[in-house]
Amino acid sequence: MYNYFMKALIVVDYQYDFADPKGSLYWPEGETLKDGIEKKVKEYRENNLPVVYTMDWHPENHCSFDIWPPHCVQNTRGAEILLDLNQADYIVKKGVEVDWDSYSGFNRQSDAQPLEDWLKEHNVDEVEVCGLVKQYCVDATYQDALKHGFKATIIEELVK
Numbered sequence: 001m002y003n004y005f006m007k008a009l010i011v012v013d014y015q016y017d018f019a020d021p022k023g024s025l026y027w028p029e030g031e032t033l034k035d036g037i038e039k040k041v042k043e044y045r046e047n048n049l050p051v052v053y054t055m056d057w058h059p060e061n062h063c064s065f066d067i068w069p070p071h072c073v074q075n076t077r078g079a080e081i082l083l084d085l086n087q088a089d090y091i092v093k094k095g096v097e098v099d100w101d102s103y104s105g106f107n108r109q110s111d112a113q114p115l116e117d118w119l120k121e122h123n124v125d126e127v128e129v130c131g132l133v134k135q136y137c138v139d140a141t142y143q144d145a146l147k148h149g150f151k152a153t154i155i156e157e158l159v160k
């Protein structure tokens with residue numbers, strides 16, 4: 001039983017299609033965040049604080065491809081997270097079902113454990129959010145963190 005609360009880092013969608021200039025939904029300057037995010041992840045790990053990655057993980061015919069160019073298709077290079085997967089304590093896959101999209105890492109996906117439950121189980125009461133893209137998935141994740149009762153901050157220098 002924990003008798004203290006922890007802060008967790010949530011790195012949103014730092015994936016090839018968003019962060020690499022050759023990605024299908026490349027967000028300008030996304031690649032410039034890599035060193036800073038890696039440094040932040042290391043800081044959390046060194047302090048034994050949990051690190052969560054979120055990722056888009058879309059089927060080929062995903063509903064969001066009506067609005068956006070196809071991106072982060074399951075088992076393709078575009079979906080690859082450009083960070084060391086071994087540094088993540090939990091990885092949330094979003095937009096896994098054909099007819100269901102989610103910008104937020106908190107939106108329930110198929111049978112996976114919801115992020116809010118995972119965080120509560122690990123005695124997290126506060127999150128810091130960074131990654132891509134600020135006005136879509138980063139913001140949606142931040143807003144949902146607040147809705148679920150977590151203290152939340154966006155790390156402004158680590159979002160685009």
Ligand SMILES: [Zn+2]
Nearest residue numbers: 056064071095
């Ligand atoms: Zn998507």
